[in-house]
Amino acid sequence: MTATVPAAPRVIYQRPARLTDVSTRYCPGCGHGIIHRLVAEVLEDLGVDGRTIAVAPVGCSVFAYEYLAYDWCEAPHGRAPAVATGIRRVRPDAFVLTYQGDGDLAAIGTGEIVHAAARGELITAIFVNNGIYGMTGGQMAPTTLVGQRTTSSPTGRDVRAAGYPVPMTEMLAVLPGVAFAARGSIADPSAIGRTKSYIRKACEAQIRGEGFAIVEVLSNCPVGWGMTAQESIRYLQDVVVQTYPLGVLVDRRSGAQAGSSGAQAGAARPGTPSGATRQAEPHPAGQEA
Amino acid sequence: MTTPAPVEDPSFSLAGTREPPRRVLMKGNEAIAEAAIQAGCDAYFGYPITPQAELLEWMARRMPEEGRAFVQAESELGAINMALGAGAAGARVLVSSSGPGVSLMAEAMSYMAGSEVPMVLINVMRGGPGLGSIGPSQSDYFQAVKGHGHGDYRVPVLAPSSIGEAMELVATAFELAEHYRTPVIILADGIMGQxxxxxxxxxxxxxxxxxxxxxxxxxGREPRVVRSLHLAPEELEEHNAHLQEKFHAIAEHEVRWAGERLDDADLVIVAYGTAARVARTAIARARAAGLRVGLFRPISLWPFPSAELASVADRARGLLVVELSAGQMVEDVRLAVGGGIPVAFEGRTGGMVPSPDEVVEALRELDATGGPLRRRRVRRRPPIPVSGTGHLHPHEPMAEPETGHDALSIFGDDAWMPHWYTVPVPTRPTRNGHGRGQGRNGSAERRPDDEGGSR
Known part of the structure; x- marks a missing residue:
């Protein structure tokens, strides 16, 4: 006689330990919550939770330190990559993460992000692009789509007056200091899964000392866009991706395979020996902790 | 960090002092940079600007040699925010620039004051406003003492008047920065740097x-957040009250100044930094011409030695403020003395430096127009204000004035030099009968930059 042994309970999903159990200040339908969870899951998977020092931006995600239980440093608007550089250089053992929105990274902070990337700082940047200044009430951002209405482009973004959307991640991808650059989205579960894999690769690039890494995550802003949450997701899927195509933009990590989404996989770094990677050089100033 | 484990007892000593000192000719920017390295600076962030570029260059060579962090940033914005990050991570951080660059740093200064991140910023001042000139200037007094970023905050400002003093003040600035968790500014100028x-x-x-x-x-511990954001008004007000309490403590305990030849002075020059060097020469010439002039030299520009200056002014006929600016410190001097005594000003701008003879001329005018000798109304000198002046740390007790010292100077006559500096020379009597420059240890001393005009 055979007895049926019930399968042991198996956890298939749970809140990541570092994602705090509080209600966020984000608007209903906002994508930040999903992106916070992806970050928390990846850092937990990689085992770098306890040595993570993150840099918070100015904007809607200014309160990220309330939702993700890491050590955080607040940065002035746009300056997160510089602040992260300072942390990186004196704490070589830390895992350094920046979390910035598009107003922060693509407008006021262009100088800081470009040069952190050019230096190949061992930093992982999460760049949340929802095409708008959400916290201040929905003004036009450099990433706002042509024709998109905002409170400061009430008749739609007019290229004659306000120019064109800035493809920051494509711009950064050409810099040899960038080990990995990709663009994901939170529009649907499969896109979220791919975004998580990008974040993971971007974090691994830092852990292996391969250079600067950035993941742009296309997100929504139902309130700022004047849409319902469902409409904003459809807009993201159907319209936003036309301007900002998804995929890996560059992958210079060692062992990266060519051919994924037309990215410059294994792309050569001008001025560096082929295949050369930066090693994290221990800095004595950061060894005490 | 590179150093041994952090000490629990935040008292300071000269245990780190390295002997024996060697006397060499050094450029100010380089001497300041090396002093910072020797003071344990973990990280330096900078951007080229005249007249501080040698400081950056020295750090570019020496910091990697010491295995410490050096980054030439993309801008002063980048440099100061790197300092914010490194300081928040517990490192001892130095940044240097000049006026136009410091203007860009104003934003992060406010953030660092608000989030209480220690950092030392050296401003090697040049002529302004705008791009101005690359000549020496003291026209960033307002910026350093009253200004930079937004919000209710102050930062300590230290003004050396010699390269040797600048080296000592770098170490002092790191102490203040860490003790009070605040940015500290060292205000030098193009002459000091070059x-x-x-x-x-x-x-x-x-x-x-x-x-x-x-x-x-x-x-294995609770997460830490270094931030200045306190969105709830009640919370921010509480945070501001905490900051104000700290600023009051600094104002009470960190006043630094030096006096020279104040014992019998009818007229007192108030000057800091390079202007004090000019003033010293002018005083020697004026005394040779029969004017009794002394020097009051603020070392901490904030907190300003107001009470100390008021007590000096009580016994003088007039004050002459000498600056390499249009007179930015005059306001603080007038606030300190309360209108009871004439306050004149002599200064040059744009990279020009007032000559000693110009200062002597201004002294003559002040002498002719100055008020009655208020000192005569005072039968006995008021006691030296000891509390609230001088040192954060007890390693150098503020002793009773010794014979041969200027009685009003808490640092002794040669205060701009570190206390250990003594070069024995024969003591000579001066006009007022004092052996001049009597050292703390009883031996006579002289300054290497002594103009010797009165002898």
Missing amino acids: AMEPVEQHYRTPARQTAAWALTGAD
């Missing part, structure tokens, strides 16, 4: 203070 002077290679490495707030990664 000139070469004989300096003792005597360095001080302040003890590290426990950084129980520094970001190291939340491993």
